[in-house]
Amino acid sequence: MVKQQARSSPKAFYLILGAVAVVGAAFLYYLTQDRGAGAQAVTIDPNVPLPKAEGYLLGKPDAPVQVIEYADFECPVCAYFTTITEPDIRKRLVEPGTISFRYMHYHIPSHPNTWAASQAAACANEQGKFWEMHDAIYETQDRWAGTATRRPKPVLKDQAERIGLNVSQWESCFDSQKYQAQLMASQKDAEGRGVGGTPTFIIGKRMVGHNLSYDQFKAYVDSALAEASAAAPNDSAKKSG
Amino acid sequence: MSKRQIIALLAVLGILVASYLTLYKVGAIAELVCRTGSCETVQLSRWATFLGLPVAAWGIVFYVVLLALALTGLQSRFIDSRAVSMALVVWTGWGVLFSAWLTYLELFVIDAICQWCVVSAVLVVIAFVFSALDLRTRPALPAT
Numbered sequence: 001m002v003k004q005q006a007r008s009s010p011k012a013f014y015l016i017l018g019a020v021a022v023v024g025a026a027f028l029y030y031l032t033q034d035r036g037a038g039a040q041a042v043t044i045d046p047n048v049p050l051p052k053a054e055g056y057l058l059g060k061p062d063a064p065v066q067v068i069e070y071a072d073f074e075c076p077v078c079a080y081f082t083t084i085t086e087p088d089i090r091k092r093l094v095e096p097g098t099i100s101f102r103y104m105h106y107h108i109p110s111h112p113n114t115w116a117a118s119q120a121a122a123c124a125n126e127q128g129k130f131w132e133m134h135d136a137i138y139e140t141q142d143r144w145a146g147t148a149t150r151r152p153k154p155v156l157k158d159q160a161e162r163i164g165l166n167v168s169q170w171e172s173c174f175d176s177q178k179y180q181a182q183l184m185a186s187q188k189d190a191e192g193r194g195v196g197g198t199p200t201f202i203i204g205k206r207m208v209g210h211n212l213s214y215d216q217f218k219a220y221v222d223s224a225l226a227e228a229s230a231a232a233p234n235d236s237a238k239k240s241g
Numbered sequence: 242m243s244k245r246q247i248i249a250l251l252a253v254l255g256i257l258v259a260s261y262l263t264l265y266k267v268g269a270i271a272e273l274v275c276r277t278g279s280c281e282t283v284q285l286s287r288w289a290t291f292l293g294l295p296v297a298a299w300g301i302v303f304y305v306v307l308l309a310l311a312l313t314g315l316q317s318r319f320i321d322s323r324a325v326s327m328a329l330v331v332w333t334g335w336g337v338l339f340s341a342w343l344t345y346l347e348l349f350v351i352d353a354i355c356q357w358c359v360v361s362a363v364l365v366v367i368a369f370v371f372s373a374l375d376l377r378t379r380p381a382l383p384a385t
Binding site: 010013016017020021024025028031032142147 | 242246249250253254256257260261264270315352353
């Protein structure tokens with residue numbers, strides 16, 4: 001009887017097994033290919049000008065390669081990028097003046113405390129300490145994120161104190177939500193650009209919608225540098241012509 | 242469907258789940274579909290790598306071996322083999338223990354739950370139950 005059961009319609013069984021495997025593999029392949037705007041690098045639309053005075057800038061505004069990161073403070077991958085990869089980028093690419101690095105907010109709808117974190121950072125910026133707050137917010141993400149608490153303010157306030165802000169000034173700014181319109185403008189800008197997830201990077205003329213290691217990031221920067229230097233003779237020819 | 246056929250089907254599903262997590266881990270998939278919201282926390286933790294390879298990649302190895310065992314047990318030469326049933330019980334039993342360890346880490350160390358890891362753990366437990374039932378239907382030969 002066991003034999004009979006085990007041998008029941010083996011062809012049908014292998015067909016089902018094969019079908020599950022093929023459909024699953026095809027779906028996985030689709031996921032690796034279709035990642036919205038954030039798939040592999042795409043060339044950005046030259047008709048949508050890059051923001052010049054928005055976001056938070058690190059480095060020289062006239063650096064040869066302009067990099068923009070669209071990120072969400074509550075996104076674990078962004079925290080991973082910030083703590084693991086970004087220190088190298090700052091030291092090896094921003095400080096020598098190879099790139100400028102601009103942070104722009106893009107809030108993921110499923111992250112309940114991300115807007116509060118963005119407010120906290122915007123209020124720190126008022127006192128000239130955006131990047132200190134940015135780093136502190138990512139470092140403590142597991143304490144103030146929606147998965148940990150519904151009241152992120154106490155943890156964010158601790159960070160304001162830790163980085164040496166005038167806390168009462170920071171708190172009145174935070175409570176007033178005075179930067180809400182600016183944050184929403186950043187969100188609109190990202191949506192208009194086709195940002196679909198975080199982190200998304202614009203490096204020169206390329207948009208990359210996923211986490212990057214330092215080496216991958218550097219490769220995009222090198223490519224942007226090569227493009228810029230290839231375009232430079234044309235520009236100077238135009239100017240002299 | 243026989244128990245070994247069900248185990249083979251579970252193994253294929255397991256290969257797909259483990260592949261999904263591995264592709265994310267190596268950066269080929271940008272974001273995980275995750276209702277618990279903590280899959281990325283788990284996948285980016287230091288516990289997501291074991292002996293230099295992503296844990297999910299070890300998962301693929303585990304499920305491929307399980308599939309091979311189950312398919313071997315479906316060949317006419319091995320259809321009544323108690324040894325195959327024993328191997329299935331031992332292999333899935335090991336999988337249950339490893340999944341229990343990973344679930345413990347998620348709950349008490351990383352403090353985040355990855356739904357795909359839970360799916361994999363459930364697949365392993367079901368495969369273990371069917372392996373045990375399969376072994377029960379193949380009694381040991383009486384000692385001579």
